[in-house]
Amino acid sequence: MSILRIGILASGRGSNFQSIINEVESQRLKVKISLLITDNPLAFAIERAKKHGIEYLVIKPETFKSRDDFYKKIADELKKREVGLVVLAGFMRIVGKPLLMEFPNKIMNIHPALLPSFPGLHGQKQALEYGVKISGCTVHFVDEGMDTGPIIIQAAVSVFEDDTEESLSERILRYEHKIYPEAIRLFSEGRIEIQGRKVKIKGAINPEIFLINPSIE
Ligand code: GRF
Numbered sequence: 001m002s003i004l005r006i007g008i009l010a011s012g013r014g015s016n017f018q019s020i021i022n023e024v025e026s027q028r029l030k031v032k033i034s035l036l037i038t039d040n041p042l043a044f045a046i047e048r049a050k051k052h053g054i055e056y057l058v059i060k061p062e063t064f065k066s067r068d069d070f071y072k073k074i075a076d077e078l079k080k081r082e083v084g085l086v087v088l089a090g091f092m093r094i095v096g097k098p099l100l101m102e103f104p105n106k107i108m109n110i111h112p113a114l115l116p117s118f119p120g121l122h123g124q125k126q127a128l129e130y131g132v133k134i135s136g137c138t139v140h141f142v143d144e145g146m147d148t149g150p151i152i153i154q155a156a157v158s159v160f161e162d163d164t165e166e167s168l169s170e171r172i173l174r175y176e177h178k179i180y181p182e183a184i185r186l187f188s189e190g191r192i193e194i195q196g197r198k199v200k201i202k203g204a205i206n207p208e209i210f211l212i213n214p215s216i217e
Contacts (some may be wrong), residue, residue, distance in 0.1 A: 014045025071096030
């Protein structure tokens with residue numbers, strides 16, 4: 001079987017992108033990162049791509065006549081490189097139709113809350129303000145909605161009384177960096193099956209990534 005080629009879409013810091021790079025470089029994740037696309041010329045993700053010899057493109061929406069043209073261009077660049085999975089890693093936009101149609105059930109996103117709770121921006125802050133005792137992160141397939149697609153993996157963390165948005169975000173992020181590469185691994189091994197809203201996973205998954213870990217520093 002030929003190796004899965006993935007394309008990353010990121011708008012900012014790119015720590016999830018880095019966690020994927022690390023897994024690929026250590027050969028625990030056997031995929032090829034073919035391309036980074038960013039909509040933000042100042043994204044730190046670009047520095048990460050440069051450092052690791054990954055091709056990158058800056059594609060700015062304002063240079064296109066329409067939103068559809070912007071997403072068509074992204075889809076074309078990904079297709080050109082025979083990408084089989086599109087990985088949104090802090091891509092701060094709702095994915096447009098031309099990209100969704102080109103990659104049905106082949107676009108993943110990570111969200112910093114336990115969906116369907118607290119979709120949209122600032123999931124960690126929303127959770128904190130609501131007063132939940134447990135939050136976490138979710139990897140899901142992308143559909144037309146805002147963080148509404150079928151859920152692939154979730155990890156939960158405790159929320160402490162003295163948490164700030166920063167401390168909770170940091171705790172969640174550590175789990176993001178575990179579950180995102182794991183979800184990509186499952187996909188690359190053909191172990192994910194979508195049945196309606198439900199995602200079935202064949203075989204065992206690393207149980208460590210699901211733990212609620214109250215002792216995490
Ligand atoms: C993460 O919290 C992710 O869950 C959300 O955006 C943030 C991106 O962080 N979708 P990074 O750019 O991967 O560091």
